[in-house]
Amino acid sequence: TANARQFMLSGMTCASCVASVEKAIRSVPGVSHASVNLAERTAMVDGTATPDMIAKAVADSGYGAELVE
Numbered sequence: 001t002a003n004a005r006q007f008m009l010s011g012m013t014c015a016s017c018v019a020s021v022e023k024a025i026r027s028v029p030g031v032s033h034a035s036v037n038l039a040e041r042t043a044m045v046d047g048t049a050t051p052d053m054i055a056k057a058v059a060d061s062g063y064g065a066e067l068v069e
């Protein structure tokens with residue numbers, strides 16, 4: 001997809017964490033699609049939101065996200 005970015009996530013234990021992280025990422029203005037993979041501890045995010053905005057939203061929810069360059 002256009003402008004897809006991948007993040008490595010930390011702090012997720014269960015499927016409810018996945019829902020929380022997805023909700024946090026989807027709340028960021030400019031995010032058009034976000035999906036979290038619990039097994040791989042990754043998030044794929046589409047849209048115009050900056051990596052910093054996404055990382056901050058995840059951190060504010062109690063988890064960690066780092067852009068995979």
Ligand code: 9UX
Binds near residue numbers: 012017018
């Ligand atoms: Mo599951 Mo995640 O009981 O913060 S919601 S570990």
